[in-house]
Amino acid sequence: MxxxxxxxxxxxxxxxxxxxxxxxxxxxxxxxxxxxxxxxxxxxxxxxxxxxxxxxxxxxxxxxxxxxxxxxxTGPGLLGNAPVSLNRARRTFSVPLACQQNGSVRVSAKVVSKAPFARSGYRCAANRATARLTVSSKVAKRLVRHKAVAATLSVTQAGRSSKLYFQLRAGQGAAPxxxxxxxxxxxxxxxxxxxxxxxxxxxxxxxxxxxxxxxxxxxxxxxxxxxxxxxxxxxxxxxxxxxxxxxxxxxxxxxxxxxxxxxxxxxxxxxxxxxxxxxxxxxxxxxxxxxxxxxxxxxxxxxxxxxxxxxxxxxxxxxx
Known part of the structure; x- marks a missing residue:
């Protein structure tokens, strides 16, 4: 090709x-x-x-x-590459995780902000959790403008940090x-x-x-x-x-x-x-x-x- x-x-x-x-x-x-x-x-x-x-x-x-x-x-992990999409009306999105105990997450993307733009805690049950996050209206507009960004999920669990990677979609175009x-x-x-x-x-x-x-x-x-x-x-x-x-x-x-x-x-x-x-x-x-x-x-x-x-x-x- x-x-x-x-x-x-x-x-x-x-x-x-x-x-x-x-x-x-x-x-x-x-x-x-x-x-x-x-x-x-x-x-x-x-x-x-x-x-x-x-x-x-x-x-x-x-x-x-x-x-x-x-x-x-060895710690938390993503469950796969299922799409993570921003709810534009509510400015929210959710990331499902495999976990071992309760923890917290921060989300960042270089093209959106130098600092993390969303934070949340999660409760772990039966090795599963869903981190539910909300972004500001300013960040939501930037995400919509980019349509899809390479995002990093920094997870803190039991005092140990790890980074997980996913695509965050906010546009109306076809999924990749x-x-x-x-x-x-x-x-x-x-x-x-x-x-x-x-x-x-x-x-x-x-x-x-x-x-x-x-x-x-x-x-x-x-x-x-x-x-x-x-x-x-x-x-x-x-x-x-x-x-x-x-x-x-x-x-x-x-x-x-x-x-x-x-x-x-x-x-x-x-x-x-x-x-x-x-x-x-x-x-x-x-x-x-x-x-x-x-x-x-x-x-x-x-x-x-x-x-x-x-x-x-x-x-x-x-x-x-």
Missing amino acids: MMSFPLCGPHRLAPALLAALALATGLPAGAAAQAPQAPPGPPPGNGGDLPAPPGTAPAVVPPGAPGAIPGGT AAKGFWTDGHLQCTDSAGAPQAYLVEPDFTTATPTPVSTRGWIAWYTPAGGWHWYGTGGEGAGRWATWTATVAGIAQFHPDGTPTPVPWTQGPIAIPTGQGIVAVGVYEIVYWVGGRPDHQWQYVNAGTAGAAASGGGTLYCAY
Whole structure:
């Protein structure tokens, strides 16, 4: 798929197929875990913490980054990427949460205000809460003008703060299309022996002309008690951007000496606790640097041993 500037794949899947996939659980047969209400939505930062323009890309692909998803519930989380919409008449909106005890929230968005523009407390019952928030008339007008903003929900629970990311809609336009899949790269659910160790394989991003890119991968994991959380190369909620050179044949570093079959960078093995109803999703972000300016995009990757196109569709979830 060609874009407005000379960029190409990995391509997205057809909109009709994406809509169907978004509703499907995609859980392997016999999985004990339950599918969440919706996939996780935007990764940490929500496109607002982009890296500096990249320097020199490495000559070879570095070793992968092993890690482990924390056991137990590590704090509050969103329940999925369901739309959060402003009630324009009442200037209110609500955000459902997975929680462990009562807490408070603050909502901010850089394009609306430098300081948080809404605050509220919530009561937690059966690991669920709804934070109900009200904004001023001034803020409501700004939200309506932008129609949709990347918002950050700062949650304080038991003296510990965490940040959750969502889209807040206030306009009358059509809702944005559901995020789809990169056509390669994947979240391998287990290792070759079937052990619960995940491997997040980077897509082989292509461009029509050699272009510097920054990429960052995430494993989002869901439990009924904790909602969605994010694991990156720096641990929970922390990821590092990598610098590469995208070409018409893919990431140059993945094709040493012009080898047609890529040897992509892989995050893993990532040990996954079993017996906790964990469901995991792989996500990759990319920043294309064109004329020194960033173009940020993110998509899910297929859960399986191949990219979404190669597997004839797309499967969102690994289950443990």
